[in-house]
Amino acid sequence: MWEIFHAVVARGDTYTFDPEISREEALAYWLYPSNWSYVAEFEQKVVGTYILRVNQPALGSHVANAAFMVSPDARGLGVGRAMGEHSLIEARRRGFRAMQFNFVVSTNEPAIHLWQELGFQVVGTLPGAFRHLEKGFVDVYVMFRSLTEA
């Protein structure tokens, strides 16, 4: 899990974590006790991981949040889509009414496209909220989908 996390955040193009975050800090975040954590396997190798959690406490706890990471070696296999679909089933099963992504970097087009295919909409735009290691300050989208509609 750490290998995937490290490979993803070191690129500095999708997550706000320090690209040089330590293994200990990364796992403490990803495996935080109140998160539900999952891995995706392909040919007996872990190729992806995602977390599902409550986006806000009590009076906002009907909205789930999730974060996804795919091993760079496993791109194009549909791992992200499989985890995304799984997370929606899990979130519904746990009684959430909606799912929200708080921070989707606007230059991460494959992710945005995938989330739109899975029923998410861009409901907000945060101007220049991400400092992309290559591109500088770029916009960030807030994405949202209801789980109470078909």
Added chain:
Amino acid sequence: MWEIFHAVVARGDTYTFDPEISREEALAYWLYPSNWSYVAEFEQKVVGTYILRVNQPALGSHVANAAFMVSPDARGLGVGRAMGEHSLIEARRRGFRAMQFNFVVSTNEPAIHLWQELGFQVVGTLPGAFRHLEKGFVDVYVMFRSLTEA
């Protein structure tokens, strides 16, 4: 500070905290070591409090977040406005490029009006993301303002 916090969250109309949150939990949240915490005084009484913090880690750490609470006894005195203006000065002084409010309840019209007067814009709408104790599920706004423009 706890008295104000308790009086504000017990109403269940603006913050997601459990309206019955304990003093210990509330202060642990509000006085979290990496937050900057402030109080507003009027006639030698604490009438308001706010926190200023980083909204995201490393690659998002140029955007500040803040949260404000005014004593119900001190409404209409301009305490919220004074704290809001102070927070913008503080955020600029600490080098932030922007400030973002992640969760402004849409029925909290005085707050929305005040933030708009202080230069914030609604940049996102989260459908039904707050369970208002009286009104049920209501929309939530994400509000944002640049600190690098006049």
